[in-house]
Amino acid sequence: MRFGMPWPGAEIAGEAEEAGAGAFCVGDFVDHDPYTTLAEIVANTDRALVGPAIAYAFSRTPYAHATAMRQLHATAPDRLFLGLGTGAFRINRDWFGVPADRPAARIAETAGAVRAWLRAENGAKVRYSGEFYEIDADVRAPVLGRLDIPVLLAAFNTGMATTAGRVGDGVIGHGLFTRSWWNDVVRPAAERGATERGAAERAARPAEHGWIITAVDDSAPERAIADARRMVAFYLTVKTYDPYVEHHGWQEPVARLREAFRSGDTDAMAASVTDDMLTEIAVCGTTSDAKAALAARSGALPADVGYFAPPSFLVGRKRRAAYARSSLALIDLVAADS
Numbered sequence: 001m002r003f004g005m006p007w008p009g010a011e012i013a014g015e016a017e018e019a020g021a022g023a024f025c026v027g028d029f030v031d032h033d034p035y036t037t038l039a040e041i042v043a044n045t046d047r048a049l050v051g052p053a054i055a056y057a058f059s060r061t062p063y064a065h066a067t068a069m070r071q072l073h074a075t076a077p078d079r080l081f082l083g084l085g086t087g088a089f090r091i092n093r094d095w096f097g098v099p100a101d102r103p104a105a106r107i108a109e110t111a112g113a114v115r116a117w118l119r120a121e122n123g124a125k126v127r128y129s130g131e132f133y134e135i136d137a138d139v140r141a142p143v144l145g146r147l148d149i150p151v152l153l154a155a156f157n158t159g160m161a162t163t164a165g166r167v168g169d170g171v172i173g174h175g176l177f178t179r180s181w182w183n184d185v186v187r188p189a190a191e192r193g194a195t196e197r198g199a200a201e202r203a204a205r206p207a208e209h210g211w212i213i214t215a216v217d218d219s220a221p222e223r224a225i226a227d228a229r230r231m232v233a234f235y236l237t238v239k240t241y242d243p244y245v246e247h248h249g250w251q252e253p254v255a256r257l258r259e260a261f262r263s264g265d266t267d268a269m270a271a272s273v274t275d276d277m278l279t280e281i282a283v284c285g286t287t288s289d290a291k292a293a294l295a296a297r298s299g300a301l302p303a304d305v306g307y308f309a310p311p312s313f314l315v316g317r318k319r320r321a322a323y324a325r326s327s328l329a330l331i332d333l334v335a336a337d338s
Contacts, residue, residue, distance in 0.1 A: 002049065003334040004209070004307040007037055008324040010044040016324075017048055020331045023305045025053035025083070025209075030095075035068035042076040050076065053172050053209060053307065054085035054154045057110045059096045062133060065110075066117030069149055083172045083209065084110060085154030088240075104159050108167040109133050111151050118151075120144045152209060157243055158189045165193025170207025175309055176235050177210055178280040179300030181244060210302030211309045213282040214290070216326035221285045224323070228284035229270035231311035232277060233257045237269075250277060266314060283308070287329045294333055306334065 004023030005016055013024060024045060026037040034052035041050045055065065069082050086092075086107050092100030100106065109130040116128040116135060122144045126137040153164035154172045164171045171190050173182065190206040213231050215224035236245065236254050245254045257272035278284070283293045294301075308330060310323035 001301055001303060001334055002305045003331045004049070004305045005324060005327070006053075006211075006307055006309050007041055008321060010040070012321060012324050013041070013044055016328055017045055019328050021048060021328070023049040023209075023307070025051060025307050028052060028055045028059075028085075035072070038068075038072055042072055042079075048079065049081060049305065050079055051081035051083055051152075053083040053152075053211070055083065056087045056091075056096070057084040057107050058087065058092050058098045058100055062110055062113035062128075062135070063117055066114045069118065070147060073147055073149065081150045081152055081169075081209075082114065083152045083154065084114075085172070086160070088238075104163045106132055107153060107160075108163050111153065111167045114151060118147045118149055121146055150207060152207060155186065155190070156241065158185060161186045161189035162193040165190035165206045166196045167193075168206070170209065170304070173208065173210030173302055174235070175211035175213045176232065176241065176244065176281055177302075178248065179297060180280075181247065182208075182210075182300055182302070185244075185247065205303075207304050208302040209305040209307070211307045212301065213284070213311060214308040214327045214330075215282070215284040215311050215323050216287055216290045216329065217322065218286050218326070221289065225278070225284050226270055227311040227313075227315050227319075227323075228282040229273040229278060230266060231313050231315075232273045232281050233261070233266075233269035234313040236273075237261045248277075248280070250274075253277065283330070287326065290327075290330060291333055294330055 002022035004025060005021055007024050007026045024041050026034045028034045034055040038050060069080060073080055084107060086103040089100050092098050109132045113128045113133040113135060116126055120126045122142045126135055126139060128135040150169040152170045152172050153168040155161040155164040156174050161171055171186060173186060194206050213228055215228040217224040237258055245251055253272045253274050257269045260268035260272060283290045308327040310320040
């Protein structure tokens, strides 16, 4: 597994790449566009794998996703991946003003239409025909040429993981993923999806990227642990993850943290995350604690790239940067487990 990081800024990224970090990713939100940030990442890194993890799939056309990646490829050939996610239904409806019903079917077509643009050859029409997209483009300018940039799909539950295996090059896992969720739910579903592909399109196995909640602070380990608890609690306020909660038998603590969330009590939210939940999900505490937690999760992490992600819920930029630097102490352990 490569040690990866959400983009920590050029200064920390330089230290990280020098120390052996092998990948950087960027998300998508109202204050940071993934492709603009990717241009910054490409300009400030030399060797690492880079890409969005994720870009909102439906907020842009397939053309827009592919064009951004094509332009970035000119500067960073063979270093790019494209991670797409559906986003929440209400975000698509209320923020972007776009339809997002039947998200698995819709993102499957989005991936296919993006690939049609990425794999377009000079002199040939760009064609894609589906339920949601109809493309018949005759691009006369000699600016195309096939690019085999991996397209990964964010997948949490079984249906989307199957879709990722069937139409994508792999899965981007959530920071909540545990050993059991990877091994018993996501991997089998992605592999089932992959068996539905034609032999020419089928890889040995779907690629696996994934986020890992990581908060390491030798001077204030209890604060780091509390920040990790709050991050876990915040994620679990989303009812989309109920199958995951039921799979682990965590209904009671999750009910408590959701009640605390409704009342705005963030301390009670964090306190509702049990020690067992935190051990299964996060890497936090002192450097020694984090190394022990990581060693205990050997074989239960994403197979290809793990993004060691500082908590962001109620954590300021300065402290997130400190967590990012502290996580570099884990690189050697990740490399040893690869």
